[in-house]
Amino acid sequence: MIIKILFFGITADLVHTTHLTLDIDKDVKVASFKAVLESKYPQLKNVNSYAIAVNEAYASDDLILKENDTVAIIPPVSGG
Template sequence: MINILLFAHLGEAIGEPSVTWTELPITVGDLKQKITQRYNLPLQSVMVAVNEEYAEDQLELKAGDVVALIPPVSGG
């Protein structure tokens, strides 16, 4: 099982700041695709961090990982 943290509008869109995922093994890229399908969240421009380090789509996730989905932000 992995824990997925949903920042900003992503958490608001599904009504939860985090979700758990039990479908393993899975890569970051596959996880993004499945979340897009399940929750109807477009994640093309979202940055992903695994265990507090930015991760590429090819990284395979393992049980106990914490995945953060971080949308682009703007401000001044």
């Protein structure tokens, strides 16, 4: 199934794009998706942690992705 991925901040710098589409298996949970993503883009392992949002809402690791979902990769934010 096809999903759209959006990268923000340092994650966009690491993968050299702000968006792409990815063909993944059906019934993949967010936790498994992270593993697939890090296998394709091992440089993401250098980010201490990042949040996943699916269709503009933060997602837990057990959420199952669906065809045409938009997944945002959101790095940690710091500032003051």
